[in-house]
Amino acid sequence: MYVCICRAVTTSQIQREATEADGKRSVREINDRLGCGKDCGRCRSNIKQLVQEAQSHSSQQG
Numbered sequence: 609m610y611v612c613i614c615r616a617v618t619t620s621q622i623q624r625e626a627t628e629a630d631g632k633r634s635v636r637e638i639n640d641r642l643g644c645g646k647d648c649g650r651c652r653s654n655i656k657q658l659v660q661e662a663q664s665h666s667s668q669q670g
């Protein structure tokens with residue numbers, strides 16, 4: 609499913625970026641890497657939430 613329509617970035621791309629690098633990437637870094645959130649900006653709050661969820665899940669797994 610697309611999170612960022614403008615840049616065609618999907619939920620799974622965000623989740624993968626969020627959990628790589630020991631889950632230490634910031635939302636901003638992820639936006640820079642994928643190019644999302646840089647046009648209309650409507651996706652930004654969804655991206656932030658996805659990143660937080662993905663990183664809290666991955667830290668629970670140790």
Ligand code: FES
Nearest residue numbers: 612613614647651
């Ligand atoms: S939907 Fe992501 S910048 Fe527009």
